[in-house]
Amino acid sequence: MSARYLSLSPFFYSTVKPTPVPEPQWIAFNQPLADSLQLPAEIASSEHAAAVSILAGNTVPSWATPFSQAYSGHQFGHFNPTLGDGRAIVLLEAETATGELYDIQLKGAGRTPYSRSGDGRSPIGPVLREYLVSETMHTFGVPTTRALAAVATGGWVRREESAPGAILTRVASSHIRVGTFQYAASQGGKERVQELADYVIQRHYPHLQHAKQPYFELIKTVMQRQARLVSHWMSLGFIHGVMNTDNCSVAGETIDYGPCAFMEQYNAQQVFSFIDKRGRYRYDNQPHIAQWNMARFAESLAELVRLPDETNDALIRRLSELVETFPAMYEAQWLQRFGAKIGLAQPTTADTQLIKDLLSLFAEHAIDFTLGFRYLIGELKEQPEAYATRQLFADPAPFLAWRKQWQQCVGKHAQALMAEVNPVLIPRNHHVEAAIQEAQNKGQLERFHKLLTALQTPFNEQHLGSELAQPANAEEQVTTTFCGT
Structure with a gap:
């Protein structure tokens, strides 16, 4: 078993208690993730009476020694020697049956010694975005922090405008940077x-x-x-x-x-x-x-x-x-990743240009990155109704020239390989933003949970043609995102 972070010198952290919130309510709880960790019973299920209070920071159980970490950082190239967790508090380090440690951290749980002029809180929007995106990244197989829970605080957070507050409980193998x-x-x-x-x-x-x-x-x-x-x-x-x-x-x-x-x-x-x-x-x-x-x-x-x-x-x-x-x-x-995306199990440096040529075509013809690669599977199928990349081009001739060269390189297992690495669904900005706006303005979470459920199976071809798989039209496009600090 690894030693706990608190075994380090206090130089690296400050013990701090979360700041209570007015009226905590569940937004989401990730039961499969909770089941994979050896969590204390009080937070192992959303059904436990104390769970929402603990993950909102209103109750600090006897088994917890909450702390925030100190760190420096280059922010946009400029060094700041004293940063630290300004709105994040590690509630505990959970140990699995195999002795691995995971940080269980509350993000948006109030001020810490590193908050500087900040309030230590998070609006609901960034909490929902991180929950959706981090859990999707996990299904993609990308190493990532996970979302264990999200709790609405019942309070308001002032940024450019006021928004409902929320706290994300996230899980990481550590938060050392x-x-x-x-x-x-x-x-x-x-x-x-x-x-x-x-x-x-x-x-x-x-x-x-x-x-x-x-x-x-x-x-x-x-x-x-x-x-x-x-x-x-x-x-x-x-x-x-x-x-x-x-x-x-x-x-x-x-x-x-x-x-x-x-x-x-x-x-x-x-x-x-x-x-x-x-x-x-x-x-x-x-x-x-x-x-x-x-x-x-x-x-x-x-x-x-x-x-x-x-x-x-x-x-x-x-x-x-x-x-x-x-x-x-x-x-x-990069070559291994993109080689797999076009069906090459063992790409060589000679294949690099083939990949770059396809990306150039995507750029020149404004092709959707996700569907452009996923629909390549249809180029290897004989069914006329298959979704195929050529359908995304107003003038498919340049792509068809590339396809001729590509089809000479792929083997019989290409379709299966491409289906494993090219998702049908991603958390598209306009759908994420629509879920945030519904929660923020109407207090409703149906859209968020519908999106979260669909994103748990992002490679499933049954999503092909669905609304969630489609790019935003002109009036739906979201071109700017915010961090919520």
Whole structure:
């Protein structure tokens, strides 16, 4: 079993109690997830009388020692040495039957020592968005935090306008970030960095404990996790929106869903986040930002990986050479992901151009990214009524030329492979926004639960042709998303 986060020095956290709310009510409870964790009985089911009160922060049971984590972070490239959980409180670390620890965290549970001028609350919109998107990402097989529950607070949260408040209970293998290491390096020095690194190795990467250079291998391993994660995002058209270093998990999970979105028409420069005015975190820049974040991670561990008598120049050169291996890691993962999307089980670098040519066609003809790939299965079927990618083109001739070349490359198992990796459904912005508006303005959750249920089976071909699978029309399009802080 890994040691609890509270075994670290208090330098890394502050104990804090959630702030009670006026009238907590259930929005959703994820019973299958609860069943997979060894939770205390009081929160193992929404049927327990105390559950809604505990997950709203109104009751702190005897088994809980709530705390918020301290960390630093580069926000849009600018370093802030003192950030931390401004509206998130870890209620407990649940231990599974196999000894794995999971953070059970309340997001929007009130002020903490790191809130600065914030109120520590969340409007209902970002809670519903994170619940829908994180659970969908899980069904896609993307490493991610999970949504255990959502509770309406009965209070109001003031942002640009007032909105009902809510609290999300989320589950993560940990909430340790690149920014946590930056905090240790900038505020605590080598001793604190080593304490944190040893803890992360024990909790997430125990196989590194006996490595010859464990801290150097830790950097490499986290880089590999990030390359794998971001390539998976890219293969789904997912845009995180705020890839600050404090939103980058060292466990390789998608974390801190804010103004995230899935693009519809393929556009490599797509941005949704209201605060990303210059497109730093646009779709096609995500792998570059991931590498940039990994460089900051390597800097934070620099003193731990220094060899005896190694000069600063030699150390920097060695770490730079390591970080420069990231593009190759990412490109290998990208090729595997996108190769599978077009039915190639073992794509080679020679197939890269074939994939890029298809993406160029999608961009030039404004093709929906999700349906463009999913409908490729129909191009291999003989039924005339099959959904096929060519149907999405006003002039299919350029696509048909590409298809001729592609059909010479795919094997007999291509359809099954493509069906496994190309979803029919994604959380389309206009449907998510419609669910939020219904909850926010009318206090109704029917649309949210209908969408949540459908997104639990996103690869099911029975969704083909359904309303939820269709792109937004002109008046429905949602081009801007918000994080709710």
